Amino acid sequence: MEPSEQKGGGPKERFEVVLAGSGGQGLIVSAMLLCESAIREGRNVVQTQSYGIAARGGLSIAELIIDTEEIIFQQVQKPDIILALTGQAMERFAAFAEKGARVFFDTTGMTDRPGLNFLGFPFTKLAGDLNRTNAATLIALGAMVACTGMVRMDSLISAVRETFPEAAPANIEALGLGEGLVASRLREGAG
Amino acid sequence: MTVFTQGLRYLKEGVTPHMWCPGCGNGIVLSALLRAFEELAYSNEETVVVTGIGCWGKADDYVVTNGFHGTHGRALAFATGMKAFNPRLNVVVLMGDGDAVTIGGNHFIHAARRNIDVTAIVVNNFNFGMTGGQVSATTPLGMATSTTPYTNPERDFDICALADVAGANYVARATPWHGFELEANIREALRKKGFSVVEVMSPCPTHYGKYNRMGTPVEMLRKIREMVLPHEEYARLGPAQKKSYFPTGKLVDRDEPDFNTRYDEVRSRAMKD
Amino acid sequence: MRLVQGNEAIARGALYAGARFYAGYPITPSSEVAEECSVVLPRMGGMYIQMEDEIASIAAVVGASLAGAKAFTATSGPGFSLMQENLGFAVMAEVPCVVVDVQRSGPSTGLATKPSQADVMQVRWGRHGDQAIIALCPASVRECFELTVQAFNFSETYRTPVVLVADEVVAHMRESLRVPEEGELAIIDRKKPSVPPSEYKPFEADEDGVAPLAAYGSPRVFHVSSSMHGPEGFSNNDPANAARKIDRIHRKLDMHRDEIVMTRSFDADDADVLVVAYGITVRASRAAAREARSKGVNAGVLQLQTLWPFADNEIRRAAAGARRVIVPEMNYAGQVAGEVQRVLGPERDIRGVNSYNGQILWPRDILETIMA
Ligand SMILES: Cc1ncc(C[n+]2csc(CCOP(=O)(O)OP(=O)(O)O)c2C)c(N)n1
Ligand code: SF4
Ligand SMILES: [Mg+2]
Numbered sequence: 001m002e003p004s005e006q007k008g009g010g011p012k013e014r015f016e017v018v019l020a021g022s023g024g025q026g027l028i029v030s031a032m033l034l035c036e037s038a039i040r041e042g043r044n045v046v047q048t049q050s051y052g053i054a055a056r057g058g059l060s061i062a063e064l065i066i067d068t069e070e071i072i073f074q075q076v077q078k079p080d081i082i083l084a085l086t087g088q089a090m091e092r093f094a095a096f097a098e099k100g101a102r103v104f105f106d107t108t109g110m111t112d113r114p115g116l117n118f119l120g121f122p123f124t125k126l127a128g129d130l131n132r133t134n135a136a137t138l139i140a141l142g143a144m145v146a147c148t149g150m151v152r153m154d155s156l157i158s159a160v161r162e163t164f165p166e167a168a169p170a171n172i173e174a175l176g177l178g179e180g181l182v183a184s185r186l187r188e189g190a191g
Numbered sequence: 192m193t194v195f196t197q198g199l200r201y202l203k204e205g206v207t208p209h210m211w212c213p214g215c216g217n218g219i220v221l222s223a224l225l226r227a228f229e230e231l232a233y234s235n236e237e238t239v240v241v242t243g244i245g246c247w248g249k250a251d252d253y254v255v256t257n258g259f260h261g262t263h264g265r266a267l268a269f270a271t272g273m274k275a276f277n278p279r280l281n282v283v284v285l286m287g288d289g290d291a292v293t294i295g296g297n298h299f300i301h302a303a304r305r306n307i308d309v310t311a312i313v314v315n316n317f318n319f320g321m322t323g324g325q326v327s328a329t330t331p332l333g334m335a336t337s338t339t340p341y342t343n344p345e346r347d348f349d350i351c352a353l354a355d356v357a358g359a360n361y362v363a364r365a366t367p368w369h370g371f372e373l374e375a376n377i378r379e380a381l382r383k384k385g386f387s388v389v390e391v392m393s394p395c396p397t398h399y400g401k402y403n404r405m406g407t408p409v410e411m412l413r414k415i416r417e418m419v420l421p422h423e424e425y426a427r428l429g430p431a432q433k434k435s436y437f438p439t440g441k442l443v444d445r446d447e448p449d450f451n452t453r454y455d456e457v458r459s460r461a462m463k464d
Numbered sequence: 465m466r467l468v469q470g471n472e473a474i475a476r477g478a479l480y481a482g483a484r485f486y487a488g489y490p491i492t493p494s495s496e497v498a499e500e501c502s503v504v505l506p507r508m509g510g511m512y513i514q515m516e517d518e519i520a521s522i523a524a525v526v527g528a529s530l531a532g533a534k535a536f537t538a539t540s541g542p543g544f545s546l547m548q549e550n551l552g553f554a555v556m557a558e559v560p561c562v563v564v565d566v567q568r569s570g571p572s573t574g575l576a577t578k579p580s581q582a583d584v585m586q587v588r589w590g591r592h593g594d595q596a597i598i599a600l601c602p603a604s605v606r607e608c609f610e611l612t613v614q615a616f617n618f619s620e621t622y623r624t625p626v627v628l629v630a631d632e633v634v635a636h637m638r639e640s641l642r643v644p645e646e647g648e649l650a651i652i653d654r655k656k657p658s659v660p661p662s663e664y665k666p667f668e669a670d671e672d673g674v675a676p677l678a679a680y681g682s683p684r685v686f687h688v689s690s691s692m693h694g695p696e697g698f699s700n701n702d703p704a705n706a707a708r709k710i711d712r713i714h715r716k717l718d719m720h721r722d723e724i725v726m727t728r729s730f731d732a733d734d735a736d737v738l739v740v741a742y743g744i745t746v747r748a749s750r751a752a753a754r755e756a757r758s759k760g761v762n763a764g765v766l767q768l769q770t771l772w773p774f775a776d777n778e779i780r781r782a783a784a785g786a787r788r789v790i791v792p793e794m795n796y797a798g799q800v801a802g803e804v805q806r807v808l809g810p811e812r813d814i815r816g817v818n819s820y821n822g823q824i825l826w827p828r829d830i831l832e833t834i835m836a
Contacts, residue, residue: 032638035467039640045467047638073751073827074637074744235685241527244690251687252698257680258687259530260699261523262549268520269550272527272535275511276485277681280531301516454511461506 014067015150016076019137020093021085023060026137029163031062033141036159037151038066046071059088066150081148083140084110085123094118104144106136119147121181127174135174142178153179198225201235203255210249214400214408216393217247219367220314223374224283225254231381238281241270243290245321246395247314250285264295267302270309278451281381282309289319292348293328303357306385308449312377313350313388316395324398335402350390355443360385362443366392368416369439376441385449392419392437468641470608470634471496471538474564475504476643477612478536482651483562484510485535487524489517489543492577493632494566497538518543522550522563529561530688532679534616534653538564541583542573545590552591554625555713557688558667558675560654562615564628566635567743569822578822579632581743582795587627588772596714598724599627599772603746605639610649611769617652618724622716623674629771631794633744633824657684667709668695673716717773726769727778731757735764737834738786740779740804742768745792745825752830763834768800776807783808792817792830 017034019027028049035045047064063076082097084090084105097103097117105113108124121143127136138160145156156175161168202225211217228238238256242248244263251258261269266284274282291299291313302309318336319325326336331347354362361383363376373391380387392415394400396408405411418437420428425438468476475497478486486501502512511528515521521537528535539547544565554561565587569580587599598618600611608630615626657664657676666686669675675695678684687697692709694700717724730750732738737756741749746767753763766782768775783789783804789812791801798816805814817833819825 032467035638035640039465039467045638045640047467048633049636071639072754073747074633075824075826077827236683237681239680251689255685257685258689258697259527260687260689260691262553262690265519265523265550268515268523269527271513271515271520272485272487272524272529273531273680274527275513275524276528276533276535277531277679280681297516298520301520454506454513458506458509461503464507 013069015065015081015148016079017064017066017081017150018076018079018093019062019083020089021060021083021137022088023058025060025085026134027060027062027085030137030141031064033156033159033163034066034151035064036163037155040155040158041151043068044071046074048074059086059092061089081144081150083137083144085137085140102148104140104147106140119143121178123178126177126181130174130177132170132174135171138171138174139178139181142175143181144178145175146179146182196229198222198227198229201225201228201255203253206253209253211246212397214394214396214411215246215320216316216367216391216395216412217250217314219370220247220312220373220391220393221250221253223370223377224312226374227378227381228256230378233281237279238283239270239273241266241273241282241284243286243295245287245290245319247285247287248290248321264290264293265298266290267295267298267309267311271302271305271307274307274309275451275454278308283381284309284311286311286313287320288313288315288317288327288329288350292350292353296328296348300353300357303354303359303386303388305450306358306360306447308384308386308451310377310380310383310387310389312380313390314393315350315390316393316399318395318399320395320398324395324402337398337402349437351388351442354386354388358386358447359388359443360445360447360449361387361441362390363388363441364390364392364419364437364439366412366415366419366439367394368412372440379441383444385445385447465640465642467638468605469496469638470602470605470630470636471566472500473605473608473641474538474612474628474630474635475500477609478562478616479504479508480609480644480649480651481534481613481616482653483534483536483616484508485525485528485533486511486537487513487515487521487528487535488537488539489515489521491540491543493568493635494538494540494564496635497564518546519550522547522554522561525561526550526554526557526559529559530680532681534560534620536562536564536616538566540566540568540577541570541580544583544586548590551625552593552595553690555591555595555597556690558623558677558713559625559688560619560623560677561625562612562619562628563625564612564630566630566632568632569820575822577632579744579794579824580820580822581631581745581793582799582820583629584771584793584795584799587629594710594714596717597625597627597772598622598717598770599629600726600769601629601742601771602634602769603743603767604634605637605641607769608634609641609643613649613651614726617650620652620654621674622720623654623677624713624717629743631743661685665695666697667693669712669716673712673719721773724770725773725775725778727775728767728769729764729782730767731762731764732766732782733764734762735782735786736762737764737788737790738783739763739765739790739792739830739834740768740800741765741792742771742800745794748825748827749792749830751827752834755827755831756834759835761834771800774803774807779804779807783812788813788815790815790817790830790833792825794819794825796820
């Protein structure tokens with residue numbers, strides 16, 4: 001699990017990201033945080049969304065594209081990174097794993113999936129341990145960023161600080177938890 | 192020393208004779224309005240006469256102040272934008288009953304609720320004069336018009352009651368018969384901060400009078416006088432008798448803060464933020 | 465650089481252009497424009513007012529504009545339909561103002577609130593009577609900002625209403641935006657009269673076809689009317705006068721069409737296959753054209769930033785060497801395709817790519833027709 005490398009060997013320049021779950025899980029805010037982080041790194045971003053009947057808990061999707069070049073078409077076409085927080089979201093996006101997308105998902109509510117591109121972590125359970133169920137998405141963000149390098153962790157922390165001046169410490173703690181999940185998985189892998 | 196010109200100094204030159212029929216109440220209402228302007232020393236520059244569409248809605252053509260001739264029913268909405276943006280303006284809105292409470296009823300109740308500081312002079316001639324005497328929201332039940340040949344099956348709005356419950360600061364009813372009171376009510380309405388309404392029950396001998404066989408213009412005006420009672424007298428009537436009359440005079444007089452005053456409070460809260 | 469939503473960029477652009485008055489009635493997908501204005505305008509001493517409906521909203525905007533404000537409103541299909549009569553008033557009385565129409569699918573409530581580009585003809589012809597109007601159409605958050613500024617500049621320069629025709633996708637999408645510093649973009653204010661008050665006529669035009677506009681409350685007393693009027697603003701039913709007036713409200717835009725009509729070319733000049741696109745569909749078109757080039761077909765895109773007046777000359781020029789012209793748009797009838805056919809003539813190969821089910825057009829949809 002190294003940060004993605006382009007064919008040329010330099011850091012990958014374009015990321016197409018999907019965050020999927022149900023309304024109220026903070027998917028759009030999370031997508032915005034990733035965008036704000038990428039903007040700090042001087043990259044271009046586009047963020048779109050499709051809310052089902054979001055307020056009533058249907059499938060809700062936030063998408064973003066990060067690129068060093070101009071982003072022409074605004075929609076995600078070939079996702080590189082997917083977060084599936086609900087079974088419905090997983091159903092919709094699981095097939096992209098075969099095409100090389102890394103699918104992060106929540107093992108709290110879903111059974112594990114075989115395959116190198118499925119990365120399951122107990123986001124919701126960990127958030128519950130913190131007594132902040134709504135932190136699950138931020139924990140996931142921490143894990144995804146640590147794992148993929150789509151943005152730098154310090155950019156993300158700075159974006160969180162600016163977006164939530166008051167709740168920053170708790171949110172940064174959640175990001176750290178996610179980052180830790182990846183680190184310990186790596187150690188397991190190495191051991 | 193300035194001489195009182197009976198409002199003539201606000202009358203545009205070269206526009207008479209006006210377009211209204213002989214015996215129409217509109218001319219009397221306009222002259223009362225212009226006298227009130229003069230008594231209050233309104234400047235042409237800071238005054239806007241806003242009209243809708245209708246016979247009464249033609250009145251802006253005869254006035255030397257700023258003028259705005261809008262679309263049918265929307266005069267109050269245009270006026271709201273003017274007054275909200277420039278609170279120094281005296282904004283006077285002239286509407287027929289069709290303009291004010293038929294097509295424009297929604298703007299009427301919301302202008303009152305918002306308490307925007309404009310004055311509405313509503314000439315209620317119980318029908319659409321301009322378009323040939325059709326039924327209006329103020330045509331009483333059982334009356335005839337060009338589109339209710341078998342008489343009106345619907346009940347009418349009481350314009351003053353509507354303005355009252357919707358929150359206007361000042362509401363009065365008058366008729367062209369009572370010229371002095373009419374002018375006094377208009378003057379008070381113009382002076383009042385907040386939404387103010389003067390309803391003028393007025394003859395349209397050409398249509399409403401004709402369809403309901405109300406006789407000559409003078410006879411029609413007398414019939415209107417007989418429909419109304421000063422509100423002090425009206426108050427003494429029993430419930431059954433009250434149904435036969437409309438009260439006239441000053442019916443509502445409140446001093447609730449107007450929209451611009453309230454919005455200034457919003458601004459200072461926003462600026463502290 | 466900041467991450468900004470299209471609707472927010474529209475509101476920011478309006479404020480940058482000097483707008484200080486907003487009247488509206490909320491409707492998705494335009495509501496964020498109202499929300500942003502309700503926060504920012506009172507802080508700047510301006511005003512946000514929520515009216516009882518869209519009829520009243522555009523009326524209040526017209527009233528405020530005549531009282532001297534740069535004023536605007538934002539809405540979507542159902543509300544835009546309600547605004548037509550008083551938008552016609554603004555055309556007739558030559559009142560500068562900006563209306564933002566964030567298109568959503570119809571007819572009626574339709575697929576609320578899925579994207580669409582089916583208001584193109586309503587923007588042009590939605591009101592009764594002869595009409596002249598300017599309409600601009602953004603394809604990115606940056607254009608949401610810049611074309612809103614431009615919309616105000618045009619409306620002030622030509623004393624005319626301008627419609628900013630956005631769509632649900634561009635309005636809700638977020639991109640990085642650098643808000644220009646004060647002074648970076650030109651801001652134009654309406655021409656004020658210089659003649660003495662006694663000589664002022666609110667509809668007496670200068671050489672450029674535009675009459676200076678006073679404000680209610682200023683020393684120049686004036687009258688405006690929805691009825692046909694002469695230079696003084698009072699009713700005038702003389703046929704010669706009416707012809708002059710209707711002529712002039714068209715001519716004042718025709719005379720300046722080269723400044724008003726804005727297009728962008730993306731490899732359009734040497735294109736064998738020309739895609740004419742507007743709004744969000746420009747992006748799928750550009751992606752498709754680029755892919756076609758990698759497959760050996762010389763495709764290019766002409767973006768219409770100005771929808772009305774229509775880009776007749778620019779399209780004629782760009783299409784001169786093209787064997788095929790494609791017009792992708794989110795409406796059934798091909799509202800812009802029909803105009804392109806009118807411009808290029810019936811013998812030209814013009815193909816529409818149309819989506820009318822609330823789904824956007826994708827590059828593959830357009831590529832198929834390029835390669836066909
Ligand atoms: C939208 C619209 N519908 C209808 C008309 C036609 N119209 C003109 S004036 C009028 C009614 C006028 O009645 P009222 O407001 O009572 O004024 P009056 O002529 O009685 O003074 C109507 C229906 C119009 N001008 N606009
Ligand atoms: S039609 Fe009626 S309201 Fe109109 S001018 Fe004649 S009398 Fe007056
Ligand atoms: Mg009437």
